[in-house]
Amino acid sequence: MTVMSEPYIRRALPDDDEELGRLDRATWSPLHAVMPEPQPPYEPFFDERHSPDDHLVAELDGRVVGYVRLAFPTSLAANAHVRQIQGLAVAEEARGRGVGRALIRAVTEEARRRGARRLTLRVLGHNTPARKLYESEGFVVEGVLPEEFLIDGAYVDDVFMGRGL
Secondary structure (H helix, E strand, C coil): CCCCCEEEEECHHHHHHHHHHHHHCCCCCCCCCCCCCCCCCCCCCCCCCCCCEEEEEEECCEEEEEEEECCCCCHHHCCCCCEEEEEEEEEEHHCCCCHHHHHHHHHHHHHHCCCCCCEEEEEEEHHHHHHHHHHHHCCCEEEEEEEEECCCCCCEEEEEEEEEE
């Protein structure tokens, strides 16, 4: 009998930059990406808008296998009670092992800890696996921008989801 380890979730560190960048590039897909596939030379994963403090990292057996980015949806003071998931990635070999769910639960708790009353996200309409995961963790569709993006020759809805904390 094989015992699978549980994902370990931690805050990102500045030293995670290169590994998270590799993970981000390896998981790029038109299923969830609206930007073109990254090409060399690659930009740093962390930048002036996205610091290590904005990320939680998932590890399995001591290896980084996922991350989630938590940010403010706007810079408006009137919107400061809301946090937004602005990126989630799980390595192909770690899918189906509860990594995405562990990251969603951890980021929900982190948003609460930071004083948020709501947590939101945007997901592409054709990304059924992600939408099902978010729904199972209490997110509901709050709006749809029909055919907002043209990806691989097809128009794709931008789905806005949220939940109270």
